[in-house]
Amino acid sequence: MRTQVEAIAEVHQRIHEAIADLRQEMTALSLDIHQHPELSMEEYETAKKLKAKLADNGFEVSGVEDLPTAFVGRAGSGESPRIAFLLEYDALPEIGHACGHNLISTGGLTAALALKRALGDDFPGTVLAIGTPGEEGAGGKIIEIEKGVFEGVDAALMFHPGDRTIPWRHATATAHLQIQFFGKAAHAAGNPQEGRNALAAMIQFYVAIDGLRQHIPETARIHGIITHGGAAPNVVPDYTAASFLVRALTREGVLELVERVKACAEAAALATGTRTEVTHAGPLYAERKNNHTIATRVADYLQAQGIEVEVPVLKGGTGSSDIGNVSLILPAIHPYLQIAPRGTAGHSHAFREAAGSPEAQERMLQMAEALAKTGADLLLEPGFLDKVWEEFRTSGPDFPA
Ligand SMILES: [Zn+2]
Numbered sequence: 411m412r413t414q415v416e417a418i419a420e421v422h423q424r425i426h427e428a429i430a431d432l433r434q435e436m437t438a439l440s441l442d443i444h445q446h447p448e449l450s451m452e453e454y455e456t457a458k459k460l461k462a463k464l465a466d467n468g469f470e471v472s473g474v475e476d477l478p479t480a481f482v483g484r485a486g487s488g489e490s491p492r493i494a495f496l497l498e499y500d501a502l503p504e505i506g507h508a509c510g511h512n513l514i515s516t517g518g519l520t521a522a523l524a525l526k527r528a529l530g531d532d533f534p535g536t537v538l539a540i541g542t543p544g545e546e547g548a549g550g551k552i553i554e555i556e557k558g559v560f561e562g563v564d565a566a567l568m569f570h571p572g573d574r575t576i577p578w579r580h581a582t583a584t585a586h587l588q589i590q591f592f593g594k595a596a597h598a599a600g601n602p603q604e605g606r607n608a609l610a611a612m613i614q615f616y617v618a619i620d621g622l623r624q625h626i627p628e629t630a631r632i633h634g635i636i637t638h639g640g641a642a643p644n645v646v647p648d649y650t651a652a653s654f655l656v657r658a659l660t661r662e663g664v665l666e667l668v669e670r671v672k673a674c675a676e677a678a679a680l681a682t683g684t685r686t687e688v689t690h691a692g693p694l695y696a697e698r699k700n701n702h703t704i705a706t707r708v709a710d711y712l713q714a715q716g717i718e719v720e721v722p723v724l725k726g727g728t729g730s731s732d733i734g735n736v737s738l739i740l741p742a743i744h745p746y747l748q749i750a751p752r753g754t755a756g757h758s759h760a761f762r763e764a765a766g767s768p769e770a771q772e773r774m775l776q777m778a779e780a781l782a783k784t785g786a787d788l789l790l791e792p793g794f795l796d797k798v799w800e801e802f803r804t805s806g807p808d809f810p811a
C-alpha cells in the first residue's frame with residue numbers, strides 16, 4: 411500500500427512540474443504588474459488580472475464588501491484545513507513597484523495554482539488565494555479581518571522580496587497619523603498681524619519631533635512628510651497638513667508615542683495661535699508573530715533548491731505590515747526572499763529595478779514552489795498543522811533580543 415509519505419512526495423513532484431508549466435505565464439504576469447503599478451486601494455487592473463488567472467484555473471472567486479480591489483479565490487471542499495496564500499499588489503507613489511509586490515502577488519498566485527493542480531480534484535480541505543490590497547498604509551488585511559475574510563483560515567502564507575533570504579524577522583507596530591494646523595489667512599505683507607500662520611506651526615511641530623526623537627526607544631521610529639504647506643507666498647497659510655508614521659515594538663508602545671507626538675503638535679499650535687488636529691489616517695498595524703514551524707519548513711524547501719537561507723538577526727527598528735494583525739489571530743508567515751544585492755534598500759529605485767529583473771522572477775518561482783509544498787504538508791501531513799497551532803497558542807510575537 412502507498413504510504414502517506416509517498417503520497418506527499420508525489421504531490422511535491424507534481425507541484426514542481428506545475429511550477430515549470432506555469433513559469434512563462436507567471437513571469438509575464440509579474441512583469442506586467444511591475445510595469446503597470448497601481449497605488450494602495452486603487453489596484454483595479456491588477457486585481458482583475460489576478461482574479462482572471464484564478465478563475466481560469468478553476469478557483470471560485472468572490473469579492474470583499476467595501477473593498478473593490480480585494481478578492482478571495484477558493485478551491486477544494488470549503489472545509490478545514492483551509493490554507494491561504496496572501497497576495498499583495500499595491501505600488502508606491504512616484505516610485506512604482508519599489509516594494510516588489512508584483513512578486514508577492516504573482517508568487518502567491520503561482521503557489522495556489524500549483525498546489526491545486528498537484529492535489530487534483532479531490533483533496534481534503536481548501537486552498538485559498540486572498541487578494542490583500544493597500545498594504546502600503548491602508549491596512550487592507552486589517553479591514554479584511556473585520557469583514558471576516560480570515561475566519562476559519564488555518565494558516566496564512568506569504569513572502570516578501572528583500573536583500574537577503576531569512577525565514578522571519580520582527581516588525582514594528584505602526585500608527586499612521588494625519589497632523590493638521592488651522593490658522594488664519596491674511597495678506598503676508600499688507601496685514602500679517604491679522605494672520606495666524608499654520609505653516610509656522612507645522613515647522614515648529616517638525617522641529618519638535620526632531621527633538622523628541624532623541625528620547626524614544628532605539629527600536630521606535632517617527633517619520634513623515636508635509637503634504638500641504640500653504641497656497642501662495644503672499645498669503646499667510648491658514649491650513650497645513652502632514653502625514654506621519656509612528657512605529658514602536660508593540661501597539662501599546664505606539665500609542666504612548668502618539669501621545670507625545672500630539673503634545674508636540676499642541677505646543678506648536680499654542681505657540682503660533684493656531685489650532686491642531688491629530689487623527690489616525692488608517693488602522694493600527696500590529697507587531698508580527700511569525701510561525702516558526704511553518705517558516706522553517708519553507709526555509710527547508712528553499713535550501714533544497716539551492717537558496718541560501720540566513721539565520722535572522724533581530725535588532726533595531728524595522729518596517730511594518732498588516733500581516734502583523736493577521737499573525738496575531740492565526741498562524742502566519744512572512745519570510746524574506748533575496749532578489750537584490752545585499753544592502754539594497756526597499757522603497758528605492760534600485761529595489762524597483764530588481765523586482766523587474768529576470769533573476770527576481772526565477773527566485774519568485776522558487777519561493778512559490780517552497781510555499782506550495784508547505785501548503786501541501788499543512789493539508790496532508792498528519793500532525794503538522796497541529797504542531798503549527800501548538801506553537802501559535804504557546805508563543806508570542808518576535809522581538810529583538
Ligand atoms: Zn512591501
Ligand SMILES: [Zn+2]
Nearest residue numbers: 509546756757
Ligand atoms: Zn513597502
